[in-house]
Amino acid sequence: MASNYLKELEVALLAVQRAVRLTKRVFHEKAKGTVSKDDKSPVTIGDFGAQALIISALKANFPHDEIVAEEEPAQLREDAALRDQIWELVRNTKLDDAAAEGLLGGSIPDVDAMLDLIDKGNSKGGPRGRIWTIDPIDGTKGFLRGGQYAVCLALLEDGQVKVGVLGCPNLPVDDSAPLTADIGANQSDDEGRGVLFSAVEGQGAMSRPLGTGGLSEGKTISMKPITNMSDASFCESVEAGHSNQSESAQIAQKLGITNPSVRMDSQAKYGSIARGAGDIYLRLPTSKTYQEKIWDHAAGDLIVREAGGQVTDTKGARLDFSVGRTLASNSGVVAAPAVVHGQVLDVVQQVLGLK
Ligand SMILES: Nc1ncnc2c1ncn2[C@@H]1O[C@H](COP(=O)(O)OS(=O)(=O)O)[C@@H](OP(=O)(O)O)[C@H]1O
Numbered sequence: 001m002a003s004n005y006l007k008e009l010e011v012a013l014l015a016v017q018r019a020v021r022l023t024k025r026v027f028h029e030k031a032k033g034t035v036s037k038d039d040k041s042p043v044t045i046g047d048f049g050a051q052a053l054i055i056s057a058l059k060a061n062f063p064h065d066e067i068v069a070e071e072e073p074a075q076l077r078e079d080a081a082l083r084d085q086i087w088e089l090v091r092n093t094k095l096d097d098a099a100a101e102g103l104l105g106g107s108i109p110d111v112d113a114m115l116d117l118i119d120k121g122n123s124k125g126g127p128r129g130r131i132w133t134i135d136p137i138d139g140t141k142g143f144l145r146g147g148q149y150a151v152c153l154a155l156l157e158d159g160q161v162k163v164g165v166l167g168c169p170n171l172p173v174d175d176s177a178p179l180t181a182d183i184g185a186n187q188s189d190d191e192g193r194g195v196l197f198s199a200v201e202g203q204g205a206m207s208r209p210l211g212t213g214g215l216s217e218g219k220t221i222s223m224k225p226i227t228n229m230s231d232a233s234f235c236e237s238v239e240a241g242h243s244n245q246s247e248s249a250q251i252a253q254k255l256g257i258t259n260p261s262v263r264m265d266s267q268a269k270y271g272s273i274a275r276g277a278g279d280i281y282l283r284l285p286t287s288k289t290y291q292e293k294i295w296d297h298a299a300g301d302l303i304v305r306e307a308g309g310q311v312t313d314t315k316g317a318r319l320d321f322s323v324g325r326t327l328a329s330n331s332g333v334v335a336a337p338a339v340v341h342g343q344v345l346d347v348v349q350q351v352l353g354l355k
C-alpha cells in the first residue's frame, strides 16, 4: 500500500530545523572553519556538523535506508582541531522542544561516532530502494559571503523524489515578500527571516517559519501565474562559473523579460519560485564535463513541481535522480510555472543551439 510519508516528512522537517540551528551559529561567527576540498570548493565546520546531525536523525528513524550526502570525513580524520570544533557544535545543538528532539533519536556518543555518521552518506545512489540525499549547506560560497544558503534533504524511492525539505535561514518568512538577493543590512538580526519549504509527492508544497523547536503550522504555496512574460524575472546562481549568465541574458531578451535577474545562492532559488516570489529558475551549463549533484536539486525539484511548476533540463527531460550521485544524464535546469515552461524551454533551446 502506498505510504503517505507522514513520518518521513516530520523527521525530515525536524532534522533540517535542528541542522539549521547549527549552521546559524557558524554563520554568525567570523571564523567558519573553512577548508578547501579536492575540487577546490569550500567546506566549513557548519557543513560537516549539519551532515552529522541529519544522518544521526535518519539512522535513528530509518536504519535501513541508504544515504547520499555531499561531505566525506577523510579530511577530519587527519585534522584533530577541526574535528573537535565540529564535535563541540554537534553535541551542543538541540531543538528547544524536548519531544521534537526526542523524535530525532539520542545524542551522538562521541567524536568517532560522529565521524562514522558523516561517512554513512557514502551510498552510490541508484534506481532501487529508499535513498535519502543531503546537502548539509547548499551554497557554501553564499554562506561564507553572508548571503543565501539552504539545508537540503530529500527522500528518493526507486529513483523518484517522494519527500523534499529545504531550510532557508536567510529568506523572509513572508511568502509574498519581494525577491531580493540581499538579506538585509543587519545580518545579526534574524527577525522576520527563516523559512522551511517542504513537499510530499502528490500532496502539494508548503512553507512555514523555520523556528527553533517543534513545527508550526504550514501554509500551501504555489507558483505565481505568469500572465505577461515581460513582467517575469529570472532567479539564477550568483557564481558565473555555475550557470552561463550571458546566455541567460539572451534568453531573457528573446522572451521580452526586462527585469534584472535576481542572483542568489543555493536551492533558495527553487523555494523562492515555488512560493511565487520569483518566476523562473535557469541553470545553464558552463562546462561539458561538470555533472550536477543529486543533493543540489532533489528537494527543490519536488517542491517546485508540487507548487505547480515543471522542472526539466535544457534538453526538456525530467531530472533523473536514479543514475547515481550525479544527474549524469541531464544537462542544466529549466524550472518554470507549468503553463509557460514549454515557451521558456523553446527559447532556451534556440539560444543554446539545441534546435
Ligand atoms: N561548475 C559548476 N557548475 C554548476 N554547479 C556547480 C559547479 N561547481 C559547483 N557547483 C555546485 O553549485 C552549488 C551551488 O549552486 P548555486 O546555484 O547555489 O550557485 S551559487 O554558487 O550560489 O551561485 C554547489 O553546492 P554546494 O557545494 O553545496 O554549495 C555545488 O555543488
Ligand SMILES: [Mg+2]
Binding pocket: 135, 137, 138, 139, 295, 296
Ligand atoms: Mg549544493
Ligand SMILES: [Mg+2]
Binding pocket: 047, 070, 135, 136, 137, 138, 139, 140
Ligand atoms: Mg553543500
Ligand SMILES: [Mg+2]
Binding pocket: 041, 042, 043, 070, 140
Ligand atoms: Mg559543496
